[in-house]
Amino acid sequence: MSKSSPATQDGYLRIEHVTKRFMGVTAVENANISIARGEFFSLLGPSGCGKTTLLRMIAGFEFPTEGAIYMDGQDMSAVPANKRPSNMVFQSYAIFPHLNVHDNIAYGLRRLRLSRREVNRRVEEALAMIHLPGLGKRRADQLSGGQRQRIALARALVNRPKVLLLDEPLGALDKKLRESMQLELRELQRSVGITFVFVTHDQEEALSMSDRIAVMFKGKVLQVASPRALYEAPNCREVADFIGSINFFEATVRGQEGGDVILEAAGLGTVRANLPAEHGFISPGARVIAAIRPEKILLLADGNGQPGQSAVGVIGAHAYLGDRDHLQVALSGRKEPVAVAAQQIERALTARFDSGQKVTLGWDKAAMLVLPG
Ligand SMILES: Nc1ncnc2c1ncn2[C@@H]1O[C@H](COP(=O)(O)OP(=O)(O)OP(=O)(O)O)[C@@H](O)[C@H]1O
Numbered sequence: 001m002s003k004s005s006p007a008t009q010d011g012y013l014r015i016e017h018v019t020k021r022f023m024g025v026t027a028v029e030n031a032n033i034s035i036a037r038g039e040f041f042s043l044l045g046p047s048g049c050g051k052t053t054l055l056r057m058i059a060g061f062e063f064p065t066e067g068a069i070y071m072d073g074q075d076m077s078a079v080p081a082n083k084r085p086s087n088m089v090f091q092s093y094a095i096f097p098h099l100n101v102h103d104n105i106a107y108g109l110r111r112l113r114l115s116r117r118e119v120n121r122r123v124e125e126a127l128a129m130i131h132l133p134g135l136g137k138r139r140a141d142q143l144s145g146g147q148r149q150r151i152a153l154a155r156a157l158v159n160r161p162k163v164l165l166l167d168e169p170l171g172a173l174d175k176k177l178r179e180s181m182q183l184e185l186r187e188l189q190r191s192v193g194i195t196f197v198f199v200t201h202d203q204e205e206a207l208s209m210s211d212r213i214a215v216m217f218k219g220k221v222l223q224v225a226s227p228r229a230l231y232e233a234p235n236c237r238e239v240a241d242f243i244g245s246i247n248f249f250e251a252t253v254r255g256q257e258g259g260d261v262i263l264e265a266a267g268l269g270t271v272r273a274n275l276p277a278e279h280g281f282i283s284p285g286a287r288v289i290a291a292i293r294p295e296k297i298l299l300l301a302d303g304n305g306q307p308g309q310s311a312v313g314v315i316g317a318h319a320y321l322g323d324r325d326h327l328q329v330a331l332s333g334r335k336e337p338v339a340v341a342a343q344q345i346e347r348a349l350t351a352r353f354d355s356g357q358k359v360t361l362g363w364d365k366a367a368m369l370v371l372p373g
């Protein structure tokens with residue numbers, strides 16, 4: 001029998017109707033999330049959307065105003081942080097600069113009252129896990145940023161939590177190091193099989209690392225889905241806008257034809273799109289948003305556009321970005337230019353396109369998203 005993906009198993013960590021109010025601020029509003037055992041789950045959203053607050057409630061450093069959190073079927077409402085099967089890695093390294101690496105990691109074991117030998121064994125094991133074997137004697141203040149962050153990770157892993165909560169653990173690292181740590185962290189998570197709840201405001205980081213992501217906005221969980229589903233089928237304007245870049249068009253529903261929605265949008269005219277999975281908001285005359293990602297728009301030879309899936313415009317700015325070209329295309333009847341990203345494969349074609357030239361844009365019907373207005 002094939003192994004089911006973690007996301008389809010029953011929730012190991014369940015967040016049910018959780019609201020957190022501080023004086024005058026609703027930091028988290030009616031959050032409902034179910035996370036599977038062994039899943040790499042991310043909370044993604046802009047600054048102030050409530051990610052840390054939700055993570056701190058899972059950890060037990062904060063308690064919900066309403067709702068409850070369950071771990072392994074057990075209600076955590078009356079369980080203090082140090083009695084939960086979870087451990088947290090903070091954004092700032094939170095390691096002790098005056099202690100050496102060994103003692104920093106062993107600090108995570110202090111509650112377990114283990115023998116000296118067992119402590120040493122586990123610390124060495126953790127050091128090997130984070131690829132820093134033999135560094136135990138080094139003082140923490142003599143380490144690089146990336147090494148320190150690994151120590152903080154090792155300290156959280158050393159007492160083998162069932163759930164590891166990570167609050168922007170890579171936020172302070174430079175881009176190169178951050179990218180290599182992302183891969184390492186993902187590998188580590190797979191090999192130890194611990195459930196990760198990972199907070200980040202970096203969409204690429206969330207996409208590349210997670211099994212599933214919850215996108216948060218102003219205290220609300222807007223969508224919970226796999227990276228691919230979030231990108232290809234966002235359920236609202238905020239999610240579409242936060243993950244990747246996208247062009248929005250104000251549109252009016254004209255009707256349905258087969259499985260398609262027919263829309264009227266300024267600049268595009270009449271367009272055809274697949275009926276979205278959630279389509280309660282679609283009825284003739286309804287105001288909706290049509291949206292298409294820049295890389296899903298193709299530059300076509302003149303006259304090759306299909307009705308309902310193309311538009312004619314004039315190229316404004318054209319930027320060469322190495323691995324792709326960015327074009328701004330003006331459409332008549334619309335103020336804002338449409339962003340088009342042309343990949344390598346189209347180069348032969350794009351090289352010929354220049355500012356001021358007329359161009360036909362075309363796209364697959366499925367690439368035109370329809371979102372609630
Ligand atoms: N202890 C507190 N008292 C009052 N308001 C708080 C408290 N903690 C957080 N908040 C407010 O709750 C909201 C959510 O904060 P939170 O720290 O969870 O956001 P975040 O998504 O982690 O943001 P960032 O990406 O900047 O870390 C913010 O408006 C914040 O000011």
Ligand SMILES: [Mg+2]
Nearest residue numbers: 051052053167
């Ligand atoms: Mg935060």
